[in-house]
Amino acid sequence: MIIRNVYATPLLVRNKVPYHWAHGVTYGAEVILVEVKTEDGISGYGEAIGTPSANGIKSFIDLAGQHLIGKSVFMSRSIMSECYHTLFQAHGTCSAPRFGGQILTGLEMAIWDAAGKTADRAVHELIGGKVRNKIDYFGFIQGETADELALDATRFVEQGCRVIYGKIGRGEKLDVEIVQKVRQAVGASVRLRFDPNEAWDPLMAARMIRTLSAYDIEMIEQPCSHRSLHTLRQIKENSPIAIAADQSVFNATDVYNAVTLGAADLIVLGLHEAGGVIPFIEAATVASAAGVNICIHGLHETGITTCAANHAAAVIHNLDDGNQYMNHLLSSDLISSPNLSLQNGSLPVLSGPGFGFEIDLDAVGRAAEDHRSTITGSDI
Ligand SMILES: [Mg+2]
The missing domain is CATH 3.30.390.10 (Enolase-like, N-terminal domain)
Incomplete structure (x- = not known):
């Protein structure tokens, strides 16, 4: 040892x-x-x-x-x-x-x-034990054009994903086209989330959220710069769409500040921001005290992180049902098992020993x- x-x-x-x-x-x-x-x-x-x-x-x-x-x-x-x-x-x-x-x-x-x-x-057995048997992920649509993204959305829905997530913040006209075509492609019942990754100032955020609300968007993630939680709160207070904090929150202190200020309806946080498994759980606990859920965040990472995050997420009570994982974007992976292909939009909580992957x-x-x-x- x-x-x-x-x-x-x-x-x-x-x-x-x-x-x-x-x-x-x-x-x-x-x-x-x-x-x-x-x-x-x-x-x-x-x-x-x-x-x-x-x-x-x-x-x-x-x-x-x-x-x-x-x-x-x-x-x-x-x-x-x-x-x-x-x-x-x-x-x-x-x-x-x-x-x-x-x-x-x-x-x-x-x-x-x-x-x-x-x-x-x-690992989840060493940190308190799992409180769920599976973790739900959103379908993270990929492509350059609105048509490519809409087509990818239909694939995810066919595979059983109930939440679709996509990147916007690429220009007003293209953003509206992406959202409109994705909504049209998936139909009315699928939940849609979009992420401008800090690209909007408050005026643009107000304008875009007003326009995009016509397409029944469930959540907009980090619309404005991470630097001001007050700006995020201002946008949230005037938004008919739920607002998530991503780059604004890296750790338990950030989450405390965000939830006490009422700046976010959802906290988006990954192991790589928090500092690992335990700091992630600590931050999730702070959000839980405020009644706010955590969505697992992904960076450009491999199946190693998908497995580690799976164990950390398995033990928190306030896990969202639209989580992010990134290894499926890769042309190959660093692990030979387990199979991390989603089944009906979910992965089981993984078994061990350790994180349960084979390098x-x-x-x-x-x-x-x-x-x-x-x-x-x-x-x-
Ligand atoms: Mg984000």
Whole structure:
């Protein structure tokens, strides 16, 4: 159970199709695989988001990873506190809860996977036990044009998804066309959610929400800049459509501020923002105290995160029924099992040991080579 080595490897996994959103086009997931190896020969795996610089993030993970050596896999909370303190407080650099969360998530995840494998238990069994047997996900439509997105929406509905989610924030005219064509394609009974990813100012948000409300939209996610919760609240107070906070909330403190201000009807949060499994559960608990649900957020990540988030989501009481997972956007994955294809819009709560996935080391090797041979930031 004692950690002997920590390894961090930058990887690139390409998307099936280019990913179009308010901030441009993304072609793949740049992640850092984190392996925690114990003296018993057990390997626990996690991943960190590799942007904006995989080499930069890796250097921080390597630095933090030194604090894992010689520690028990059953002491992740104190280990992670030590990592954060050493990197962001001990030298007077003081405060980086969001960036710190992004860096430390991969380590926290890998420790939990190793702990589960050591105990021969699923991670959700070590963190209180599951309160549900399945997790529902939305169909995340992909495409460049409104017609492509509408066609993808029909595919998800045929596969059993009851909630459809898409990106807008790509220009007023195109946004309205996307929403109109998706609604027309899926019919009246499917719930629609759209995400402008901070692209609107308050005036534009008011105008767009007024227009889009004609298409019976269930929720608009993070319409305005994350910087002001007051602006988000102002938009929410005047909106006939529910408003979700995504980039405005990274951790329990952010969630506390959002819910006490009444700035969001739904909190969108993932492991990579919060800092891992336990910080995610803490943030979810704060939202629960205010009677607000949590939707699992996804970044450009692989099946490793899908599995880890599945275990974390399994134990919280206020999980939304339209969650995000991103590995299905990838042309290949880093795990060989379990099968993460949705069945009627859902995945079962996964079994163990650990997070219950089998790492595909050949796929890891290919993704590492792809990362090495790619000029980061220029063609992904
Ligand atoms: Mg979002």
